[in-house]
Structures are given as C-alpha cells and as structure tokens.
Amino acid sequence: MDSIWIQGGKRLSGDIQISGAKNSALTLLPCALLTEEALTLGNLPRLADVDSFGHLLNELGVTTKVAGARRERVSRRMTLTADDIVSTVAPYDMVRKMRASILVLGPMLARMGESTVSLPGGCAIGDRPIDLHLKALEALGADIELAAGYVKASAPKGRLEGGDYSFPVVSVGATENALMAAVLASGRSQLFNAAREPEIIDLCNLLVAMGARIEGIGSGHLIIDGVEGLHGCDYDVMPDRIEAGSYACAAGITGGSLHLVGSRPEEMLATTNVLAQTGLAIEFTDKGVRVSAHQPLKPIAVSTAPFPGFATDMQAQLMAMLCVAEGQSFLEETIFENRYMHVPELRRMGAEIDVHGRSAIVHGPRPLTGAQVMATDLRASMSLIIAGLAAEGETEVLRVYHLDRGYERLEDKLSAVGATIERRGGG
Numbered sequence: 001m002d003s004i005w006i007q008g009g010k011r012l013s014g015d016i017q018i019s020g021a022k023n024s025a026l027t028l029l030p031c032a033l034l035t036e037e038a039l040t041l042g043n044l045p046r047l048a049d050v051d052s053f054g055h056l057l058n059e060l061g062v063t064t065k066v067a068g069a070r071r072e073r074v075s076r077r078m079t080l081t082a083d084d085i086v087s088t089v090a091p092y093d094m095v096r097k098m099r100a101s102i103l104v105l106g107p108m109l110a111r112m113g114e115s116t117v118s119l120p121g122g123c124a125i126g127d128r129p130i131d132l133h134l135k136a137l138e139a140l141g142a143d144i145e146l147a148a149g150y151v152k153a154s155a156p157k158g159r160l161e162g163g164d165y166s167f168p169v170v171s172v173g174a175t176e177n178a179l180m181a182a183v184l185a186s187g188r189s190q191l192f193n194a195a196r197e198p199e200i201i202d203l204c205n206l207l208v209a210m211g212a213r214i215e216g217i218g219s220g221h222l223i224i225d226g227v228e229g230l231h232g233c234d235y236d237v238m239p240d241r242i243e244a245g246s247y248a249c250a251a252g253i254t255g256g257s258l259h260l261v262g263s264r265p266e267e268m269l270a271t272t273n274v275l276a277q278t279g280l281a282i283e284f285t286d287k288g289v290r291v292s293a294h295q296p297l298k299p300i301a302v303s304t305a306p307f308p309g310f311a312t313d314m315q316a317q318l319m320a321m322l323c324v325a326e327g328q329s330f331l332e333e334t335i336f337e338n339r340y341m342h343v344p345e346l347r348r349m350g351a352e353i354d355v356h357g358r359s360a361i362v363h364g365p366r367p368l369t370g371a372q373v374m375a376t377d378l379r380a381s382m383s384l385i386i387a388g389l390a391a392e393g394e395t396e397v398l399r400v401y402h403l404d405r406g407y408e409r410l411e412d413k414l415s416a417v418g419a420t421i422e423r424r425g426g427g
C-alpha cells in the first residue's frame with residue numbers, strides 16, 4: 001500500500017489549481033439516472049470516489065464514457081447515459097466502499113418507481129444514519145421497507161406524488177436525495193430547513209439545466225414542481241471549497257502564501273473568515289483566493305455548523321494549523337460525534353490537544369516533529385499532511401487511500417509550490 005512521505009519545514013509559495021468538488025461530483029453523477037438522454041459532466045475530479053460512483057452506475061446499466069486518456073490523473077469529462085437501466089439494486093459491496101452510494105436511492109425511485117439500496121452502516125466519523133433520507137422520500141409518497149440490510153423504496157402508483165417535508169436537522173445528503181426524487185414527482189414538493197451548502201446549489205443548477213423546476217435555490221426552503229421528464233445537458237462541477245481550504249491551512253502552517261486558483265470567494269467565506277481571525281491575509285483575486293501568512297498565527301474559537309457556518313470537513317485541517325498558533329484555541333464539532341480521530345496522531349507529532357466530548361482545546365504553539373502516522377478518514381489524513389509540512393524532519397502518512405478519495409494529485413500540487421513530498425509504494 002502506498003504512503004505519502006514529507007520532509008517538513010518548507011515555506012509554500014505559488015499557485016495551486018483547485019479541482020472539481022468531490023461532494024458536488026458525488027451528487028451530480030446520480031442525476032444521470034433521471035434521464036434517458038446523455039449527461040456530460042466536466043471538471044470531474046480524478047478521485048477514487050468518483051471512479052467508485054462510476055462503477056456503481058455501470059452496475060445499474062448506465063454507460064460512462066470518459067474523454068481524454070484514462071491514465072491522466074487530471075480532471076476529466078464524463079458522458080453518462082442511462083437509456084437502459086438494467087438493475088435498481090445498489091449492492092452492499094459497493095455501498096460499503098462509498099457512503100455516497102445512498103444518493104442513487106432518490107433518482108432511481110423517481111425514474112423507475114422503485115429502488116433498493118444497501119444500508120450504508122456507520123463509518124469512522126460517526127453513526128451517520130439515513131432516517132431523514134427515508135422520511136423525506138416517504139413524504140413525497142414513497143413506501144419504504146427495511147429488510148436484510150437493504151432499504152427498498154417504491155412509488156405506489158409507479159410515480160412519486162410530491163409532498164412537503166421539514167428536516168429536523170440539516171442534512172446535505174437527505175436534501176440531495178429528496179431533491180433528485182422530487183423533480184420527477186407528479187406534483188409540488190416543498191423542503192423546509194433544507195441544506196444550503198454550495199454543493200446543493202450546484203445540484204439545483206444542474207437539475208434546472210436538465211429541465212427541472214426549482215424555486216428558492218440557495219435558501220432553506222426549496223419548492224420543486226415535478227416535471228414529466230428531464231433531458232440531458234453539459235455541466236461543469238463546481239470547484240472544491242474543502243480542497244481549497246485545506247491548502248489554505250497548508251499556507252498558514254508553513255508561513256507561506258498560496259494562490260488557490262479557480263476557488264470561488266463567495267463559497268469560501270465560512271473558511272476565509274475563520275482563517276482571517278488567525279491573522280492570515282486573505283485576498284480575493286480575479287482567479288480565486290490568495291492566502292498569505294505575514295505574522296505568527298493567533299489562536300481562535302470555532303464551532304462547526306451547516307453552511308453558511310464553518311464546515312465540519314475543514315475542522316481537522318484547521319486544528320492541525322492551530323497547533324502552531326500563539327496560544328489556546330477552542331474547537332467544537334457539532335455535526336459528527338467522532339470526528340477527532342486525527343488528535344492522537346497529531347499528539348504523536350508533538351501537538352498538545354485535549355478533547356472533552358465534542359470540544360477540543362489546542363495548546364499552541366508546539367513545535368511539531370515528523371513521525372509515521374495514519375488516520376482512519378479523509379480529512380484526518382489531510383490534517384496529518386498539513387502537520388507534516390511544518391514538522392521538523394520526516395513524516396510518513398500511511399493509508400493513502402483515504403486521501404485518494406478526496407484530493408486530486410495531492411503530492412504533485414504540493415511539490416509544485418515548494419513542499420518536499422512524494423508518494424512511495426509499499427508503505
């Protein structure tokens with residue numbers, strides 16, 4: 001298994017091209033199920049999760065054609081055609097590898113009148129139930145049965161009717177499933193307390209481009225008037241605000257300056273506002289966002305929250321950066337119950353961090369030293385990369401497959417801005 005090796009202590013400087021967003025790609029891909037016509041998605045990041053989603057869709061009968069050489073590890077265009085859906089079952093073997101597989105449930109139910117998807121189960125960062133996905137689909141008229149580890153959803157008259165649902169807590173995935181189901185229902189649906197993440201806006205924009213009728217885009221109240229059918233289109237995945245935020249933390253911890261080319265300032269505000277409080281200089285340019293460290297970092301207090309709050313997907317990377325800030329920082333994780341898996345590994349690199357339930361105190365500044373480390377999830381792994389970039393000596397991050405789920409060409413991008421980093425086989 002590969003590992004990532006870093007010789008720390010290099011100041012990062014230069015441009016980093018931000019890739020298409022993983023979390024957007026994973027909800028745009030299942031939209032192919034909503035139409036017989038071809039859907040072409042551009043700026044798709046070259047990531048393990050995108051490949052896995054493609055394989056899942058292939059299993060259901062969707063053909064996928066990738067433009068350009070398959071070997072190239074860069075963003076690509078994929079044309080997906082679901083003119084002959086051969087199966088409505090997403091098997092356990094695929095769903096367990098990638099939780100986002102649950103996002104085929106809504107669109108397949110809407111198009112085919114039935115859909116059977118393995119229950120995803122928990123994962124490293126928490127229980128992650130799907131009860132809200134199911135309740136929202138029931139509100140649109142679906143019958144739901146749970147048996148043998150699978151959820152079987154069906155539309156009694158072959159087509160969903162539409163309906164209203166108010167989410168008791170904000171859920172990105174449940175909002176996405178409900179949206180993709182409601183667009184083909186026979187009537188009007190309203191979603192209250194819907195997620196407002198930029199990835200939801202990206203999904204709405206694609207659905208509208210396919211012929212859907214959605215009002216309230218960007219708000220927590222979405223009104224969807226179902227249509228008879230959707231058509232294909234050509235659409236580009238939005239830039240990855242979490243990838244951009246992760247590299248911003250890499251600039252901060254190394255005292256460097258990075259221009260995050262292609263990132264969109266308006267989607268980055270939750271992150272850039274927090275980074276500005278640490279003393280980082282933030283500049284919105286015509287190409288993206290430039291983040292520069294001109295002074296020692298200041299400690300801060302931050303809670304994660306649904307958009308427009310500070311994203312849980314940025315918490316681990318921010319924590320790594322705060323290990324070198326001049327004083328005590330306070331973090332609170334409000335979204336997932338077990339999202340501090342990076343803490344024991346950061347401690348092994350010299351960090352001093354106390355965790356009390358959902359709160360963490362980061363005692364800075366502490367000199368970080370290189371070590372062999374591993375993490376059990378994507379963002380935890382990235383926090384170790386960020387710590388390794390500032391640590392004295394060598395860091396080896398094991399279980400690189402977590403990083404490959406969410407960071408396209410990580411080592412190429414970081415070495416191009418001055419890091420000494422490489423991927424090694426057999427780690």
Ligand SMILES: CC(=O)N[C@H]1[C@@H](OP(=O)(O)OP(=O)(O)OC[C@H]2O[C@@H](n3ccc(=O)[nH]c3=O)[C@H](O)[C@@H]2O)O[C@H](CO)[C@@H](O)[C@@H]1O
Nearest residue numbers: 023026100128129130131132133170171172173174313335
């Ligand atoms: C592929 C993708 O886009 N993943 C993102 C998505 O995950 P995901 O869509 O799984 O996360 P949710 O927004 O649904 O989860 C938010 C909270 O709601 C809870 N919940 C969710 C659904 C449900 O049916 N019942 C329930 O209780 C979850 O356990 C969690 O505590 O949003 C998360 C929160 O921004 C991000 O960390 C993930 O990177």
Ligand SMILES: C=C(OP(=O)(O)O)C(=O)O
Nearest residue numbers: 023099100313378379406
């Ligand atoms: C938790 C994440 O992703 P997923 O929902 O795909 O596990 C993430 O991107 O940080």
